[in-house]
Amino acid sequence: MSAREVDVLVVGAGPAGLVAAARLAALGAGRVEVLDGDQGAGGAPRYGAHRGYGTWPRVVTGPAYARRLVAVAQRAGAVVRTGVTALDWAGPLALETAGPLGVETVSARAVVLATGARERPRAARLVPGTRPAGVYTTGELQRAVHQFGQHIGTRAVIVGAGGTAPAGEATGPEDATCAQTATGAEDAVAAAYAEHAAVTTVRASGASVVALVTGLSRARTGRAPVADLRPWRGVPLLTGATVTELLGQGRLSGVRVRHRDGGTAVLPCDTVVFTGAFVPDHTLARRGGLTLATGVRCPAVDAALRTSRPGVFATGALVRPTASAPAAARAGARAAHAVLAHLRDTC
Amino acid sequence: MTAPGPREGSVTAGPGEGSVTVAGPLPVRPYDVTVVGAGVVGAALARELARHPRLRVALVEAQDDVGQGTSKANTAILHTGFDAVPGSLEARLVREGHRLLSAYAAESGIPVEPVGALLVAWDEDQLAALPGLADKARRNAHDGVRPLDAAELYAREPHLGPGALGALHVPGESVICPWTTPLAYATQAVRHGVDLHLGCRVESVTGGTGGGHQVLGTTRGPLHTRWLVNAAGLHADTLDRMRGHEDFTVTPRRGQLLVFDTFARDLVRHILLPVPTALGKGVLVAPTVHGNVLLGPTAEDLDDRTATGTTAEGLAGLREKGRRVLPALLEEEVTAVYAGLRAATEHDDYRITAHPGQAYVTVGGIRSTGLTASLAIAAHVRDLLADSGLALGPARDLEPVHMPRLGRTTPRPCRVPERVAADPEYGVVVCPCEQVSRGEIRDALATTVPPRSLDGLRRRTRARAGRCQGDTCGAAVRELFEQARR
Numbered sequence A: 001m002s003a004r005e006v007d008v009l010v011v012g013a014g015p016a017g018l019v020a021a022a023r024l025a026a027l028g029a030g031r032v033e034v035l036d037g038d039q040g041a042g043g044a045p046r047y048g049a050h051r052g053y054g055t056w057p058r059v060v061t062g063p064a065y066a067r068r069l070v071a072v073a074q075r076a077g078a079v080v081r082t083g084v085t086a087l088d089w090a091g092p093l094a095l096e097t098a099g100p101l102g103v104e105t106v107s108a109r110a111v112v113l114a115t116g117a118r119e120r121p122r123a124a125r126l127v128p129g130t131r132p133a134g135v136y137t138t139g140e141l142q143r144a145v146h147q148f149g150q151h152i153g154t155r156a157v158i159v160g161a162g163g164t165a166p167a168g169e170a171t172g173p174e175d176a177t178c179a180q181t182a183t184g185a186e187d188a189v190a191a192a193y194a195e196h197a198a199v200t201t202v203r204a205s206g207a208s209v210v211a212l213v214t215g216l217s218r219a220r221t222g223r224a225p226v227a228d229l230r231p232w233r234g235v236p237l238l239t240g241a242t243v244t245e246l247l248g249q250g251r252l253s254g255v256r257v258r259h260r261d262g263g264t265a266v267l268p269c270d271t272v273v274f275t276g277a278f279v280p281d282h283t284l285a286r287r288g289g290l291t292l293a294t295g296v297r298c299p300a301v302d303a304a305l306r307t308s309r310p311g312v313f314a315t316g317a318l319v320r321p322t323a324s325a326p327a328a329a330r331a332g333a334r335a336a337h338a339v340l341a342h343l344r345d346t347c
Numbered sequence B: 001m002t003a004p005g006p007r008e009g010s011v012t013a014g015p016g017e018g019s020v021t022v023a024g025p026l027p028v029r030p031y032d033v034t035v036v037g038a039g040v041v042g043a044a045l046a047r048e049l050a051r052h053p054r055l056r057v058a059l060v061e062a063q064d065d066v067g068q069g070t071s072k073a074n075t076a077i078l079h080t081g082f083d084a085v086p087g088s089l090e091a092r093l094v095r096e097g098h099r100l101l102s103a104y105a106a107e108s109g110i111p112v113e114p115v116g117a118l119l120v121a122w123d124e125d126q127l128a129a130l131p132g133l134a135d136k137a138r139r140n141a142h143d144g145v146r147p148l149d150a151a152e153l154y155a156r157e158p159h160l161g162p163g164a165l166g167a168l169h170v171p172g173e174s175v176i177c178p179w180t181t182p183l184a185y186a187t188q189a190v191r192h193g194v195d196l197h198l199g200c201r202v203e204s205v206t207g208g209t210g211g212g213h214q215v216l217g218t219t220r221g222p223l224h225t226r227w228l229v230n231a232a233g234l235h236a237d238t239l240d241r242m243r244g245h246e247d248f249t250v251t252p253r254r255g256q257l258l259v260f261d262t263f264a265r266d267l268v269r270h271i272l273l274p275v276p277t278a279l280g281k282g283v284l285v286a287p288t289v290h291g292n293v294l295l296g297p298t299a300e301d302l303d304d305r306t307a308t309g310t311t312a313e314g315l316a317g318l319r320e321k322g323r324r325v326l327p328a329l330l331e332e333e334v335t336a337v338y339a340g341l342r343a344a345t346e347h348d349d350y351r352i353t354a355h356p357g358q359a360y361v362t363v364g365g366i367r368s369t370g371l372t373a374s375l376a377i378a379a380h381v382r383d384l385l386a387d388s389g390l391a392l393g394p395a396r397d398l399e400p401v402h403m404p405r406l407g408r409t410t411p412r413p414c415r416v417p418e419r420v421a422a423d424p425e426y427g428v429v430v431c432p433c434e435q436v437s438r439g440e441i442r443d444a445l446a447t448t449v450p451p452r453s454l455d456g457l458r459r460r461t462r463a464r465a466g467r468c469q470g471d472t473c474g475a476a477v478r479e480l481f482e483q484a485r486r
Helices: A015-026 A061-077 A138-146 A184-204 A283-287 A323-346 B040-049 B089-106 B124-139 B150-156 B178-191 B231-241 B262-267 B310-323 B327-331 B370-389 B417-422 B438-445 B454-462 B473-484
Strands: A001-003 A009-013 A032-036 A051-053 A079-082 A085-089 A093-099 A102-107 A110-113 A117-118 A135-137 A155-159 A208-215 A238-239 A241-247 A253-260 A264-268 A269-274 A278-280 A312-314 B031-036 B057-060 B117-121 B147-151 B166-170 B174-176 B195-197 B202-207 B214-218 B219-232 B251-260 B270-275 B284-287 B293-296 B335-346 B352-355 B360-364 B429-431
Touching: A001 B284, A009 A015, A015 A032, A015 A061, A051 A061, A051 A093, A061 A079, A061 B352, A085 A102, A085 A283, A102 B231, A110 B150, A135 A138, A138 A184, A138 A269, A138 B473, A184 A208, A184 A269, A208 A241, A241 B473, A253 B352, A264 B284, A278 B031, A278 B195, B031 B040, B031 B214, B040 B057, B040 B178, B040 B360, B040 B370, B057 B178, B057 B219, B089 B174, B089 B178, B089 B370, B117 B124, B117 B150, B124 B147, B124 B166, B147 B150, B147 B429, B150 B166, B178 B195, B178 B370, B202 B231, B219 B231, B219 B370, B231 B335, B231 B360, B251 B310, B262 B293, B262 B327, B293 B310, B310 B327, B429 B438, B429 B473, B438 B454, B438 B473, B454 B473
Parallel strands: A001 A102, A009 A032, A009 A110, A032 A079, A110 A312, A135 A269, A155 A208, A155 A269, A208 A238, B031 B057, B031 B219, B057 B195, B117 B270, B219 B360
Antiparallel strands: A085 A093, A093 A102, A117 A278, A241 A253, A253 A264, B117 B166, B147 B166, B202 B214, B214 B219, B251 B293, B251 B335, B270 B284, B284 B293, B352 B360
């Protein structure tokens, strides 16, 4: 196994990681390297085809936003390595990585975890029923449609905010935030963005939306500050309802929904998309034994985004799972300054 | 190549290899023995018969993969048989099967972890029942069992919930991969000449009298055979009735299970069993060879043999029981909810019966111990066939198979520098949660018994089996799967 040293190792080439790396490289942090297991850099925005990234009036599509972030980081001198997965820790400030060029140990003076967040899948939401094909999260759906052009089905039910009720009791607050206190409004916006992305992606794939099932008493589609509300036209909204069972052997044949008033119904469909309910992708943080916050267990960080281990920082959606791409990017910039301070102190 | 032209969906067979088919008509030439049902028992029997090169053997299966029924959704335990009914056929075959499968697993790369079991007593009645269970274990020739007081118990299982009074330690109880096992059997059988016909549901059986062939009417047309073995699991009684026997009735017993994320694995060191009651063996908490933790099963007697869905009540009940045994477990994410149907019958023991006049053997009533007992059942049935008049011919040793080692104790190829250096595809991690590389997916798609679905690919590689359940990798894995089929 080969071993290398860099000054700063950033794990995750999404908005937070790329902006942190760009700032660090520009401000003279030395050798700054960003790793991402994905085959391309940019993180979640790579798969968001709708316009709505960046800041007005420079609003662009997700892929264009992602390309811009990568270009800025590279111009600043950061090395962006894609298709390289950080597998585990090899020391307090060293990671074991794998890529087609081999297995490596990369040591650094500072490590920035920017591994992002994902949506809780069906199993974690304890939705009963069979285990058919045709069950997605928004994230998987976007990759399937926008990255690979896969056929996903013909009739999709989208499960929006509060649209699932765990068996027994909740394992944790849905859409919960961690160390960084977000407002309920941010949760709502993140959930609405995910619903919006699911609707547009289903429609882009050529499938129709059977219904959006939401536990809320009224839909908040208008709350998503997205440029284009046209995709919502003709989407039947089922408010005050939860998905209680998946049906079908082999392929999904329908979902059973229960309304707050006690009535149940089966919505025939061959695809279901579970949206929202963001949790941090905290695998490396947990494997490293970093202190975790309560709730959905983001790594605990202080105001300077320092984790419980000196030299290890966490930023972006990893510490605030509902953060939007611009919010994650801002957090990445904040992390860069904290890392610089750390590098100065440990010289 | 002497094999006939490739049939639709068939995998080209090497010399001496059987073929694997999923569609199209079946071979016209009669088989010597046809085994119906490619679960763990049927696959084990096909492998056993493959040791006899003069026999022409078919393994037919209604589903599109081996181990797709009861075999895929169980508690994945390699039992010692300590709690079997002493003197029963099941007790003997489980004991022998444990020994045989332990050796076979080591040879074939099937993951096994000999973690041992603890029968935990939560009240005075259960505590009082432990000496009787220890005595039963001794009568089953299991001498290692030992009582533990509460202090010893909590020293072994520090995360156990409060209130346990003591336990019985059963060394030797192990966990095993329930998917690799039937796959290894089927792979080895096919490589030694057995034909595997998938997507082939048996709907009728005729003939077989006066020395003629039996004709199976299947969804893929007729199949001729001299001898017939019924290993149809949940449908064994239906097939038995086609041959005129009313020996037993299968009542599907549903077991719902929750699989917890690998971060839960450090919470538990043994298989934690409740003290059995008249209502069954109860709900257990067990580590898996893949590094997860299982909680289950429920035990619900049903009429519907396809009711493999989970229910809100079932899952809630399991979580309530799990909370008492291992409170911290409930804080972890669930990575799968599933239900399996066990082939329970009205009898206490296996129903393995030879009908020599019909050239027919029934292997029925194989319950949750079937995985453990599979190799011993296979040897037992082979002897029954021979005693009934089947000429087995000479026997040979089988070339070992080497299955991908999916257990948590073996590093994945992406973590082995030599493997990545030799083949960069092992360094391309597609499924980060389970650290599955593109090279492993490529290998699985090109094996002797390849997957026909993404779920089949998951059982062979672990791709999409982790905490994100495909959020990250699902689309990429599907792309690789569909590319291979194009």
